[in-house]
Amino acid sequence: MRCAPRLHALLSRALAFGGLPPPPLPRAQLQGITEPGAASRLGAAFIARALATTGLPAPRRPRALQVQRITEPGAASRFGAAFLARGGFSTDASAAAQDSAKPAAATGGEGGDGKSGKSEQGDAGKSVRRGPVSWLSFLLLLVTGGGIIVYYDKEKKRHIEELKNRTSAVKQEPSVGTAAIGGPFNLLNHDGKPVTQKDFFGKWTLLYFGFTHCPDICPDELQKMALAIDKIKEKAKMEVVPVFITVDPERDTVEQVRDYVNEFHPNLIGLTGTTDEIRKVARAYRVYYMKTEEEGSDYLVDHSIVMYLMNPKMEFVKFYGKNYDADSLADGIIKELKGHQ
Template identity: 60%
Template sequence: MGAWRRLLASALVTGRSRILSPQSHHSRLLAPRLVDFFPGTPAAFQGFQGVQRRMSTTTATSAAAAAAGQPDAAATSTAEKPLAEGVEEEETKQAKTETPVSGEPKVVRRNPVSWLSFFLLVATAAALLFVFEREKKKALDAIRNKEMDVKYGPSVGKAAIGGPFKLVNHEGKTVTEKDFLGNWTLMYFGFTSCPDICPDELQKMVQAIDAVDKKSGLKIAPLFVSVDPERDSVEQMKEYVQEFHPRLVGLTGAPEDIKQVAKSFRVYYMKTGDEGDDYLVDHSIIMYLMDPKMEFVNFFGKNYTVDELSQGIMDEVKSHGKTKRS
């Protein structure tokens, strides 16, 4: 549009003496028609109207100067000033009027971290921590269960658990596996200094054999084998087993003998926190059910309740009897 305005201005300069005269009929009709011809840009022709006003003033001044016989300086300067330059000046004034007072746009600063993003960050961190702790617990439980799992031998149809042993009971008498032939036997491995697990398991054991005795009349022989022979002497074992059941037999012996019987029954045990006599023994938490020939039948883990344990023993006894008759 700038090129059109300049072309129009040049044409207007040529006939300004007639067209731009304030009293000219063409001047009164041309300005509004130019505005209509270029819609959307009325400000571009405000300069043209300003030029009209200045020429009207100049004409009046020239007439006064002519009457006085003086040269028309204003008319001369106006005649020398191109019309296009006047139009451009008006546009410059219009642009200055639209400039903001401050001169610079106002910058709105916002907080880069919103409450929502902060909340999402905290929630994500908590979720990651929860998942990490859960997976860590699973890994530790898997390692512990693997250590406590009962391993089976290559025998087909029967676990390679159990075998001959030679230990000392809580009365100070040397015994072997042959001393328990003819009876169903339930064996548990632990130690007398155990703070909670061993007492709980032994209490469950004696309650279960009493339940079996009451329901079926079968008397199960309970055995408690120590995995801490260094502290579990005969006297210590005697005092300990009497707290649980009159038929509970405590077995201890030399460290080599304990190691051999633990290996035969696939029992895991290890000292932890060895500081003098103040230490614990990590070990398998399993009860072994042996038939009257002291052969392995089944095992029961820590997750069994008293009722489940007693019922499991009776089921094995009945199943074993049916197998023998067949």
């Protein structure tokens, strides 16, 4: 009851400062000043009096259904905004006043009972829980995927172990037969005498196919052959006959071959022949060769770089490529010789 006179006095001073007369306040109304909505009704009366003094039309009295809602939180703001809009004030101000009342309405919901807010929160919680992927389903997915990976890894290891066991269980049996390398031939040696494969029976023979005009590969291979022959004789006290067969019969005559083989080793035997005879022996020993034309009669011959070790029956035993040096070639041949004794 003591707050009402003070409020009336403050409002009267404010109105008087603005040139407006103070509002009358009968003592009979002081009793209800503290009732819910009293401030809104009092404010409405002040605003109506102020508008009437300035020449503006008084606000329309709310209907009976609206009187009940005038005591709700934010009612004064909405009511005042309606008066300002009716009086011709800026609509932005009224809109701002209406917006200021929205949080309270959202908090309490329609009718002030708070049921609408609770239902919205419940619906929001339900929508989250009813999403396409929940934490539980995501966890189950991880566990299932991990189990599949572990199972697959175990099966893979088991399969590898089975393959290893099967491989180790296979018995190593001796190879059957020999490669189809070698055969009869009729050629001329570097002294011009006819030579066949039978002339080498009872001796271990090391054959190499090349040509005398070879710039670098053939000299290197023949030098390696000569060194290996000497090492074999020194280490194993065994004789191996080195043989050079040309793949360039057009230029490698008997005289040309003789001069050529004498440069590498005194025991090296050089063989040549006609084009057909060379083609036949090269085919029997699976030797590739092809003449490459360059300028006139000066050409090179592309050919296989292989040495063939033949046993005393002139049967193929093993071949040695360019990757062997003199020492490894000698050791490999010694191993084969001792293995066939």
